[in-house]
Amino acid sequence: xxxxQLPALTGPVxxxxxxxxDTILLQPLLHKLHMRYGRPCQLLALGDWSPALYSAQPExxxxxxxxxQYGPIWMRPQRWxxxxxLRRLRGSPFYICEPEFRTRTKVRPMLALAGVPAxxxxxxxxxxxxxxxxxxxxxxxxADTTPAxxxxxxxxxxxxVHAAPQLHVSAAERVDRDAWLREQGMGGxxxxxxxxxxxxxxxxxxxxxAEDDDKSxxxxxxxxxxxxxxYRLPQAQVLFCGSAAEAGYLDTLLAVTDAESPRIAAxxxxxxxxxALLEIAHSMVSIDTGPAHLAAAMxxxxxxxxxxxxxxxxxxxxxxxxxxxxxxxxxxxxxxDEIETAQxxxxxxxxxxxxxxxxxxxxxxxxxxxxxGCAG
Numbered sequence: 001x002x003x004x005q006l007p008a009l010t011g012p013v014x015x016x017x018x019x020x021x022d023t024i025l026l027q028p029l030l031h032k033l034h035m036r037y038g039r040p041c042q043l044l045a046l047g048d049w050s051p052a053l054y055s056a057q058p059e060x061x062x063x064x065x066x067x068x069q070y071g072p073i074w075m076r077p078q079r080w081x082x083x084x085x086l087r088r089l090r091g092s093p094f095y096i097c098e099p100e101f102r103t104r105t106k107v108r109p110m111l112a113l114a115g116v117p118a119x120x121x122x123x124x125x126x127x128x129x130x131x132x133x134x135x136x137x138x139x140x141x142x143a144d145t146t147p148a149x150x151x152x153x154x155x156x157x158x159x160x161v162h163a164a165p166q167l168h169v170s171a172a173e174r175v176d177r178d179a180w181l182r183e184q185g186m187g188g189x190x191x192x193x194x195x196x197x198x199x200x201x202x203x204x205x206x207x208x209x210a211e212d213d214d215k216s217x218x219x220x221x222x223x224x225x226x227x228x229x230x231y232r233l234p235q236a237q238v239l240f241c242g243s244a245a246e247a248g249y250l251d252t253l254l255a256v257t258d259a260e261s262p263r264i265a266a267x268x269x270x271x272x273x274x275x276a277l278l279e280i281a282h283s284m285v286s287i288d289t290g291p292a293h294l295a296a297a298m299x300x301x302x303x304x305x306x307x308x309x310x311x312x313x314x315x316x317x318x319x320x321x322x323x324x325x326x327x328x329x330x331x332x333x334x335x336x337d338e339i340e341t342a343q344x345x346x347x348x349x350x351x352x353x354x355x356x357x358x359x360x361x362x363x364x365x366x367x368x369x370x371x372x373g374c375a376g
Contacts, residue, residue: 011039011061013089015107016097017046017069019199020271020290023053024297025135026097027165027319032143033095034059035161037154042089044082052271053294056168069106079110086114093147093154094121097139099129119148132312136163165297166319169276177276185262190236190356191277192229193295195286196222196253197246214307214335215287221341223257225285226264228345236282240266241274241291282353285344287336288329292316296324301351303327303344307336323351 012033016026023045030041040061043050046069054060064085066078094116098104104125111121124142140163146154169177181187198215226238240250250266257264269277274291278284278298286292288306295302299320306314306329316324325347328339 010089010092011041012037012093012095013042013044013086014095014097015044017066017100017103017106018098020047020049021293021314022135023047023050024165024167024290024293026139027054027057027059027167027297028136028161028163029095029097029139029143030054030057030059032140032161035159036143036156037093042092044086049271052275053167055173055272056170069103083110083113086110086116090114090116090120092120093150095142095145096121096123096125097142099124101125117149120150122147132310134163134313134315134317136165136317162319164317164319165293166299167275167294167297169279169298170272173272173276174279177273177280180273184265184267186237186239186265189263190233190282190353191280192233192236192238192282192353193274193277193284193286193300194222194226194238194240195242195284195289195291195295196240197242197249198287198289215289215305217287217305217336217339219253219256221344222253224341225344225348226257227259228341229285229348230259230261230263232349233282234263236263238264239277240264241269241277244268244270280354283348283351285348288314296322301353303347303351305336305339305344306333308334325351 014026014030014033016022026043030043034040040059042062042064043054043060044064044066046066048065048067050063050065054063064082066082068076069079094111096104096107098107122145124138127138127142127145129138140161144156178187196217222240226240229236229238240253242250247268250268254264254266275294275298278295278300281300283301284295285303286295286305288304288309292302292304293316296316296318299318299322301323302316303325304316305327309329311326311329315326318324327343327347328336333339
């Protein structure tokens with residue numbers, strides 16, 4: 001029986017089977033839904049990054065983990081557990097932010113197994129995208145829709161929501177960051193992060209061939225950039241960063257850099273630590289990839305190298321107004337390796353990086369305690 005007159009008993013459930021950057025771009029939508037329904041959201045997203053991303057966000061009450069959407073549901077225990085978690089939430093409004101048909105075919109069976117009524121669901125596929133519309137703007141338009149069962153109880157929201165992600169750091173993440181910086185002997189220095197890899201960089205048998213990756217920037221150019229930054233800002237710590245799977249690639253870049261100074265280093269970072277470092281970093285230079293969106297969401301001044309993608313759709317946005325400088329992207333550039341080292345150095349030098357005083361102020365104002373759980 002339709003529940004057309006009943007308010008949601010829990011907050012909205014948001015589903016997105018995307019990559020790290022896709023999950024970060026959900027934040028304005030999650031915030032808007034929190035404001036509309038008066039309850040924080042439950043988030044079902046791929047990967048293990050959602051709890052780290054949203055560890056200190058009031059708009060997220062919990063994260064339902066799911067490593068992969070592939071394979072028959074009956075052969076994937078984690079998909080069963082996710083479906084059971086959805087079943088417990090089936091009285092909620094469901095927002096399915098998945099535009100890809102192949103992936104939607106994975107979502108709908110889970111909703112059916114969970115017994116989620118059709119009138120509790122709304123799908124972004126039913127909201128046509130606008131040419132050259134940024135993903136965040138499309139998501140915010142989607143957040144204005146209401147599943148049929150809740151239209152009588154959930155009014156539209158007149159107040160605007162900032163159309164850019166803004167993330168926070170938990171107290172535990174700050175403690176971990178500060179301890180790690182002390183252990184590495186990096187405490188007290190301005191920190192410049194370099195993000196050279198993207199999801200396509202690594203294959204099962206090593207680094208993907210550069211010609212097969214339009215986001216690949218040559219190792220010698222990363223090395224030259226690191227040296228230029230260290231020369232320009234000699235008191236800074238320059239840090240090549242990436243995931244644990246990219247550790248060998250980072251070591252290769254460090255070897256090519258041939259830096260005797262400990263002021264140029266490499267580290268494979270868990271996501272929560274990277275997020276906390278971006279809260280205080282002077283600046284970041286990154287390939288167009290998830291950590292670039294994370295840097296912008298953390299208010300870290302940023303230079304982004306973009307390949308065969310549209311800047312109108314995918315440029316990282318900063319909810320705090322920090323500077324984002326973009327190089328490359330369609331239609332002028334189809335491959336990141338078309339961008340010269342001098343262009344990147346010049347863009348980084350033009351950034352207004354965080355000062356030590358701004359970093360101290362950031363730590364001082366972030367005194368509100370947030371909490372989020374992990375369901376399933």
